[in-house]
Amino acid sequence: MKRTLGCCYYPEHWPESQWPEDARRMAEAGLTWVRIGEFAWSRLEPAPGDYRFDWLDRAIETLGAAGLRVVLGTPTATPPRWVVDRHPDMLALDEQGRPRGFGSRRHYCFSHTGYHQECARIVTQLAQRYGGNPHVAAWQTDNEYGCHDTILSYSDAARRGFRTWLRARYGGGNAGDIGALNAAWGNVFWSMEYDDFDQIDLPNLTVTEPNPAHVLDFRRFASEQVVRFNRLQVDILRAHTTAPIAHNYMGKITDFDHFAVGDDLEIASWDSYPLGFLEDRVQADPAYKRAFAQQGDPDFQAFHHDLYRAVGRGRWWIMEQQPGPVNWAPYNPAPLPGMVRLWSWEAFAHGAEAVCYFRWRQAPFAQEQMHAGLLRPDSQDAPAIVEARQVAQELAKAPEVGTAQAPVALVFDYQADWMWAIQPQGRGLEYFELVFQTYRALRRLGLSVDILRPGASPEGYSAVFAPGLMHLPEASKAALCSGKAVTVLGPRTAARGDSFAIPVPLPPALPGLNVTVSRVETLRPDMPRALAGGGHAQLYIEELEGSAEPVLNTQAGDSIMVAKDNLAYLGAWLDAQGMDRVVQWACDKAGLQTLALPEGVRRRFDGTHTYWFNHTPERAEVAGLVLEPISVLRT
């Protein structure tokens, strides 16, 4: 696999006279890819049907002539004002019922059919014109689905769509079977029974919490709307091009099923902003945030790399890589010198095909003017381009590589995230965090990890971890429980049926493991329960019944983790020390060797080499190696 670099560029922002020089400098820096077009609708079609592709023709030609390969984005994340004027009800409504208006981006409801038609039209135009263009070597649909909390819309269009969706789901056909829905949701509770699908509202603005089954179906519907929206574009593009199609996902967006969207794409890509994410999206105490404020979390990007490798079925990119301070986090420091290189290599170590920096030149105007680029607004080199050039040179000399299957798998299920969000049962309990803390523990012990989508085969893995799968269809459950891998399930595995009801017999009802969750407690964060032997259970704790053998007990003697043979069930949320013990237990059982890494040091084996990353500004020693401050080492 050839590993390449690129950047994001907006020719429409700059005088045409500047394009050739920009292109020349990109190529000179060692960049291969340049992504363009994804916000340019108002310049491509300034008025309905008034297409202006000439400038884009010339931009592509200029870039291509410099030896660059173009990723062309569809501009549907930023419908121009006239589109909104034609479809005033295309705006999403937020949970409070307020329209989310024109004036920034992503101002559309995924369920609006009129907007679907506008998108189909502009995408068709682009596909027809550039589908065969030799410089257009990849496509991107839209931009960052879900960014700015834009998946869930409470508009009339969404309400209509949801009713139609429910009709199809319950009883089939146009008529639907409202009785089936009432039964599935348990609407007898609180007299919430409906007589007709057209009585069903979206689950916002209820007096107290709505029925979780109602919300779950709405979340599924909303996710499917994204899949449908994306597929509409993919189908059009496919008819006109053989270039691969990607979407650039955003970090820690879980409101739609990325796997399902990814099934329609050739390449998954994601937008990696390590410093912004640390301040804005990583849960950590202040000391930890201080320690990594200028490096980013040592596991957060890696997690997403592994996630999108799964979403892309092996093919994945970074479409936007942070090159310096950003504009959107609570605080926006600069990366430490060397971090842009480290981040780039980290992506490649996890199998990225390409790393594209966002953006070529810092924009002097509008919303993102404080977002650094490879160049400053005055076209001088910004610090990042120096590191990008270094990576380009290193890549040229680096050995060719593939990506091997990791020894350990970790299951990630978007639906589980929705279900935990709908019913956390304790403040702050998030599925993403549960999985991520498991991932952290695996990484602390030096393991390389593959992320699996729900239902994926665990075959070939020595150990499989699947925390928090609140709904687990029987077939998936059977596959997980009957594999050869050491498998750790729980907490909350199979705790709910397809319509969010507690199953009887009680969960987890695992074949081959006699354990029943007889009761659930959630705890104040200041009330952890000590485990015998070290570590704590905290926040979420299940009472376990049954004859399975205890693996971890509280000091009070309650079983927290039980096992039989290769199958284990963990009935609690553990702290880091506790999670380390779980991982070590599984690795011992699976015959996997672990290596406890110092804080901020991580490694990744890609099948050929091991890459060592030191995210700290101090020298580190591990396994006989010396890692310089902020450094990458390949062994």
Added chain:
Amino acid sequence: MKRTLGCCYYPEHWPESQWPEDARRMAEAGLTWVRIGEFAWSRLEPAPGDYRFDWLDRAIETLGAAGLRVVLGTPTATPPRWVVDRHPDMLALDEQGRPRGFGSRRHYCFSHTGYHQECARIVTQLAQRYGGNPHVAAWQTDNEYGCHDTILSYSDAARRGFRTWLRARYGGGNAGDIGALNAAWGNVFWSMEYDDFDQIDLPNLTVTEPNPAHVLDFRRFASEQVVRFNRLQVDILRAHTTAPIAHNYMGKITDFDHFAVGDDLEIASWDSYPLGFLEDRVQADPAYKRAFAQQGDPDFQAFHHDLYRAVGRGRWWIMEQQPGPVNWAPYNPAPLPGMVRLWSWEAFAHGAEAVCYFRWRQAPFAQEQMHAGLLRPDSQDAPAIVEARQVAQELAKAPEVGTAQAPVALVFDYQADWMWAIQPQGRGLEYFELVFQTYRALRRLGLSVDILRPGASPEGYSAVFAPGLMHLPEASKAALCSGKAVTVLGPRTAARGDSFAIPVPLPPALPGLNVTVSRVETLRPDMPRALAGGGHAQLYIEELEGSAEPVLNTQAGDSIMVAKDNLAYLGAWLDAQGMDRVVQWACDKAGLQTLALPEGVRRRFDGTHTYWFNHTPERAEVAGLVLEPISVLRT
């Protein structure tokens, strides 16, 4: 008085074939009562006028046949969807003007006359059919008035109702006297004068705070709407049954006058969720919350027991008793073993006639699926039923008791709570908390307490405490000041007139005590003022003038509490040590013996026996007694 147990049951949630076995097990566990029906409207009347009582007939018959007595609830807390479709404007609007929609419960505005008619109809049907049923031994109106912040509605119906109410209040007749209202409210201030009642809006969404007199009248109106709504049902039921009628109040709901609602009922009942309340509604520091996270606050339930004994004029129940983890608090741990028994006995010690556990079996679907029951969803015994059986056996062997008047009375006034909420003058100053901290001090010193409604006679009490009565009609003031009891008033006693104006002469203007509040200060929580002799004044402090004798002074020499003979005025919010000194002073004066109890240990004398409760997981010694961890002792 015979003391009994019961549970809450939803036959409509379970297959009819399961009912007999459920009934058998209830009776076997020693339960007497089973409350049903209060959320079943969509099954009782699935379409307008289409009544389906057959299943309820059979359910009552099945339960009755097992020896159980039924409490039948009116289902008006959960109007079905078709009711809302008939009356789209029946929804309450929240303070921000958003409709509070269908999809959970309590989605109605108390002022909507169309909804009144729907309620009258279904209650009439139920009363006619079951008023004479031998198994229906009590009734419950609606469910938890005020839960989910549902008393204050800003709907058109409320606006119309409020205008009518104001017309009647000011000047009488349909015309009203808008000048009287303007004068009473002081509307000359800021040119807020009205020309007509129809110009008066509800006091939400003003630019800055609305006139406190405006808000107070709105709060009175809103409270009266509840009384009227409840009375509508009671009047109908009375015409058809001789069984007692109850309502199940919810803990720490103060938005309507429970005494006024209670005047129309035979029995007051309340829903006791000690662990949920501790996390969600008790003000305490984290260490305290940790210490009692699995037991609940040692005083919070007792306070409500005493309150509802007053509301029910002696007759009161627990209609819903927490049996295990609940679903709605920020964190939801399990009760420590023995706590369900302790809670039950505590209620009986405070004079409860019945304690009903909520609910019989944990529901596997809908909003409350994480709320424990006496049974698990799989019908196995949950831990609570074991303790309930023990209580039932203990009750069978326990002596008959009555309830004696306590030596100490504490006045609680819902209107005072509204007034403090309207004008706290310092962040976080709540009337409920002020009264509750007084109650805590009384309990710390081992006293049994009666709660008095405002205006109730203090006769027969040795000591009376009446903190925070912001408006105190002259007759009540005279009664309080002329009684034989040692009486402690203040702070803020009689600080406002009937329309929220400061009276002249300045407050408190007490007959027989020369004290004037010349100025009020509120303080940062980190700026308490030390009292000479121990304790602190904090948060709210009055400057006292006059010739009354000082009882407590600050170290700086300012009087904080003054007295003459049996009448004292306390001009500050005190900390616990300060409150203990106030109570001790009053008890010394009244010749009442106190006993300082260890933290978490409480006692209650019911006229015959003293009950000792140890809420801590450690053994306690007090007054020569040894109290086992989590235990009840009767002496």
Added chain:
Amino acid sequence: MKRTLGCCYYPEHWPESQWPEDARRMAEAGLTWVRIGEFAWSRLEPAPGDYRFDWLDRAIETLGAAGLRVVLGTPTATPPRWVVDRHPDMLALDEQGRPRGFGSRRHYCFSHTGYHQECARIVTQLAQRYGGNPHVAAWQTDNEYGCHDTILSYSDAARRGFRTWLRARYGGGNAGDIGALNAAWGNVFWSMEYDDFDQIDLPNLTVTEPNPAHVLDFRRFASEQVVRFNRLQVDILRAHTTAPIAHNYMGKITDFDHFAVGDDLEIASWDSYPLGFLEDRVQADPAYKRAFAQQGDPDFQAFHHDLYRAVGRGRWWIMEQQPGPVNWAPYNPAPLPGMVRLWSWEAFAHGAEAVCYFRWRQAPFAQEQMHAGLLRPDSQDAPAIVEARQVAQELAKAPEVGTAQAPVALVFDYQADWMWAIQPQGRGLEYFELVFQTYRALRRLGLSVDILRPGASPEGYSAVFAPGLMHLPEASKAALCSGKAVTVLGPRTAARGDSFAIPVPLPPALPGLNVTVSRVETLRPDMPRALAGGGHAQLYIEELEGSAEPVLNTQAGDSIMVAKDNLAYLGAWLDAQGMDRVVQWACDKAGLQTLALPEGVRRRFDGTHTYWFNHTPERAEVAGLVLEPISVLRT
């Protein structure tokens, strides 16, 4: 200059029989001024066109007869209900789109032309009747523009007004040039280009942040609406009176340009509530707030005194002086004894012509009933009147004074405040705070300060500080850089063009100083960077390039402040120690002597005398002087 006292009075709140006695007591206390009328519209015009001036005639006559001089307020801050009924769309809408209703005050949108007409009418009536009244010696327009966050309105009237304003700004004429607007705002970014001015909405409720250029123009428009609204009244008054016209600004309101409003007035006045401001508006840690909870911040009032001296071009008053506890801060303690006197003298030391106490008598009704007055509600002396009398006596014996130009100037620019608010780039970064911390440092070193409006000449000053001027027109830049004063600019100086774009060459582009901001970082508050030699840079730090000489470096060696000759650029937000070093550097350079004052001690030189203020309850010694606790000393 004669220095006088006064108070605010509401004859319409009290029986007419009480007026003469009130007037007598005011005069007896030594008051000169009495402000009346500003909330009395419903009494002046109870129905459209039904004017009732007779009572006001008598009130003015009564006050005048007692020797008092009247400040007459226009009542436009409190339009009566009937005005709102005539113009239901005159209400402002908040950022969430909710109307800000009748029932308190300031319930109008500055852009509503119908309301303009109502105001013009009532002001004309008042001007005609009282413009020549010998007792009416000054006028006040409206009351506290901007209080309760009332400058920014998102109403239809505002939207219409904004579009008209934009048309005029871009391209001139009625047509406007939408292309010019698109280019200026950079609307090509995210396809935000407009085809017509009528497509432009107000910048609220966008999906993510709106274009900063869009918001900046809206903020300018909103500020100009206030200027226009005020000028409408001033023009009418001028036609009928020669008395000076004032407006009473409120502390720390920055949503409109006070200088621009002030240009139409003779006198600037402000409303000084030291204790309320400390709790509600001063950023400080709890220990500091505790230390000054009953005195107010030692610099906050002084800053406003100096600010309004600039706004009033030398003529300024305190129109409302806190006399005791107020009703609106989170906590409302009483001032320490002596503070009312201290505040009064502090104002005079900073050049105030008059200090008026708010209010004469505490109101027993409506919203401000907990706001102390000079009298209690029962007409007894409150503590403040005793101190006011003392000040009156002291004034009578005090020497006549003027106000000298201070040696140091500090530039304050309302537009800069909007720009920082629009793009803070780090949480909590506020321009006001940046300037105020500079002011604090100047005061800590004993300096008297003049505040300059942007563009004002620095002539005559030894040192000029101009932090944070994000947009700095070229002429102003040239004036600042070419003056003789030691001048300290930055951070963020000239960082944006007129339409919020980053200029190229990069900022600050100062004539005579070779420095370029190559990158900006914002930092977590817990990540300050130590300076070599003491102090820290924090929160906001620029990377500086260029050949200018370093003045301050971080311990890591990065330049934080650079200079050439008299011109310095500071590229960071510093802590107090760092700011002290900056000020000391400038003073050394300028040959100004500094004196480090103890905490809570401040001085002010008025050209004739030095006034020393001890805000602490302990004795202080400084410069050989002994300052008694809570005291004023003139030397």
